[in-house]
Amino acid sequence: MPFQPTQVLRTLPTEIPSSTKPLHVVTDAGNGYLKLVGNPQGKPALVSELVSIQLAEWLGLPVFSYAVMDVAEADVDPHSNDVALNPAFITREEPGDPWEGTPQELVKVENVDDLSRLVVLDTWIGNVDRYVVNERRGEQVPHRNDRNLFLSGDASPGKFRAMAYDHTHCHLALIAASPSGDLDGKIEDERIFGLFPEFAKLLDRDAVRATAQRLGELDSVTIEQIVQSVPDEWIVDPAIRERLAEFIERRSDFVSRQIERKLFPQGELFHD
DSSP states (O other), X not given: OOOOOOOEEEEEOOOOOOTTOOEEEEEBTEEEEEEOTTSTTOHHHHHHHHHHHHHHHHHTOOBOOEEEEEEEHHHHXXXXXXXXXXXXXXXXXXXXXXXXXXXXXXXXXXXXXXXXXXXXXXXXHTOTTSEEEEEETTEEEEEEOGGGEEEESOSSTTOBEEEEOOOOSSHHHHHHHOTTSOHHHHHTOOOOOSOOGGGGGGOOHHHHHHHHHHHHTOOHHHHHHHHHTSOGGGOXXXXXXXXXXXXXXXXXXXXXXXXXHHHOTTSSTTOO
């Protein structure tokens, strides 16, 4: 069933540990999680969210039902006095819970190949807020956010379905924030993103290869449609749309050519 709410009926008193401070809301199309244009991370986070979820969808990953709807922030946020209607990003509430970071939960994931596809997606978009290893003063420092993998209860009995969600901290957000940032550095970023240590033995080379091949099939028409779907209110400078499209196209080529070799440099490296 399509998810296209038109009205927020009320907010629910749910504390959500996210830097964008989403609101748990009841709409005329069901419950959802609403990210406002005035969120602490700003408009670039919404740009990244909307573009990334469409890229994940294009790759064939399961995602939350989502929509863009007009909302007056003063109507839903008691801390805001903004009565103007602005587009906000909303996802439909899904039964299930965020991953707690245990390998025992992953054993129950029925779509285990999607974990491999998720690593390709995160590397493509430069998602720094699931799992990434950064270098600081010569040391390798991992950053992990287990909650950014959702385990849906909409699955076979006793199983979970892993879903991609929450893509506000990606290279796409940095590009949306500045039309003059280092685009080449983001395109040629050699890091692997999203590869939790618990994923390592579950990686499937065939799934990685097929997803990389899919990346290589991305066409400019699809990229343009996705970039143009972003509301004008979220992108002030038209040059940003051009840079987003360039990043997606060139990064897809870069990742599609390298990801399998980087994940499996010695054959089935991650398998006993």
